[in-house]
Amino acid sequence: MTSLDRQTRADIGRASNRRGKTAEQAVARWLREHGWPDAQRTVRTGWRVGDRQSRDRGDIDGTPRIAWQVKTSSSDFTDNQVGKVLAAAADQAVASGADYGIAVERRAGKSDPGHWLAWLTAGDLHAIIETARDPDVLAVAEPRLEVPVRLLLCDLAPLLHAAGYGSQP
Numbered sequence: 162m163t164s165l166d167r168q169t170r171a172d173i174g175r176a177s178n179r180r181g182k183t184a185e186q187a188v189a190r191w192l193r194e195h196g197w198p199d200a201q202r203t204v205r206t207g208w209r210v211g212d213r214q215s216r217d218r219g220d221i222d223g224t225p226r227i228a229w230q231v232k233t234s235s236s237d238f239t240d241n242q243v244g245k246v247l248a249a250a251a252d253q254a255v256a257s258g259a260d261y262g263i264a265v266e267r268r269a270g271k272s273d274p275g276h277w278l279a280w281l282t283a284g285d286l287h288a289i290i291e292t293a294r295d296p297d298v299l300a301v302a303e304p305r306l307e308v309p310v311r312l313l314l315c316d317l318a319p320l321l322h323a324a325g326y327g328s329q330p
Contacts (some may be wrong), residue, residue, distance in 0.1 A: 162218040171228075171245050177233075180233050181231070182202070184192070184231050184233045184267045184274075185202040185203075185204050185221065185231045187221045187274045188200075188220070188221060188231050188265055188274045188277075189201050189202045189221050189223075189230065190272040190274075191273070191275055192221065192223075192224060192229075195275070197223060197224045198223075199223030199224075200221055200222070200223040200224050200298075201203045201221070201222050201223050202220065202221060202222075203218065203219060203220055203221060204283075212287060217255045218253055218257035219250075219253040219254075219256075219257055219262070225259075226258075226259050226260045226261070227254075227259050227260065227261050227262075227263060228250060228253040228254040228256075228257045228259040228261070228262045229250075229262075229263055229264075229265060230246065230249060230250045230262065230263070230264045230265070231254055231264075231265045231267070232246060232264060232265065232266050232267065233267045234267075235266065235268075235269070237266070238264075238266050238278075238280065240313070243280065247262070247264060247280060247281070247282055248265045249262075249264075250262030250263060250264045250280075250281075251282070260288075261281060261285050261288075262281070262285075263279055263280065263281050263290070264279070264281070265277055265278070265279055265280075266278040266279075266280060272299065278311065280311070283312065283316065283320060290306060292305070294306075305328075
C-alpha cells in the first residue's frame with residue numbers, strides 16, 4: 162500500500178464522517194422546526210473498555226422518548242442490513258430510556274430531511290398509531306394516518322394473516 166492509498170482512504174473516512182455529521186445536524190434542525198425545539202446532534206458514542214461499557218444512545222438528543230439513528234448510505238438499508246439497523250436503533254432506545262428507536266435514511270437528491278426515509282418496526286408503528294387514536298391523548302393536530310409506510314411484502318403477509326386476512330400457507 163502506498164502513501165497515496167493511505168491518504169485516499171483517510172480522505173474517504175473524513176468525508177464519510179463529515180457527511181454523517183452534516184446529516185445528523187440537518188435532522189436535528191428539521192426536528193427543531195417541527196415540534197422538538199430542544200433537538201440537537203449528539204456527539205457521544207458508545208464505547209467498551211474491558212468489562213466497562215457505555216451504550217450508544219442515538220444521534221439526536223432533546224426529543225424525549227424517541228431515539229434517532231441517522232444513516233447516510235442506502236447500503237445500510239439493504240434487505241440484509243435493515244434488520245441490523247433497526248436492532249441498533251432499538252438498542253439505542255433502551256440505552257436512552259426512549260419508547261422508540263427510529264432510523265432515518267438520507268435520500269440521494271433530497272436536501273430536505275423531511276423527505277428522507279424514517280424506518281421503524283411494524284410493532285412500533287402500530288403502537289404509535291394506537292396512541293394517536295386514543296381520544297385521551299391531547300394532540301395539537303390530527304395525525305395523518307394515510308402516510309406511506311415502507312414494508313416488504315414478505316413482512317406484510319404475516320401481519321395480514323395475523324389480522325385474519327387470507328390463510329396462512
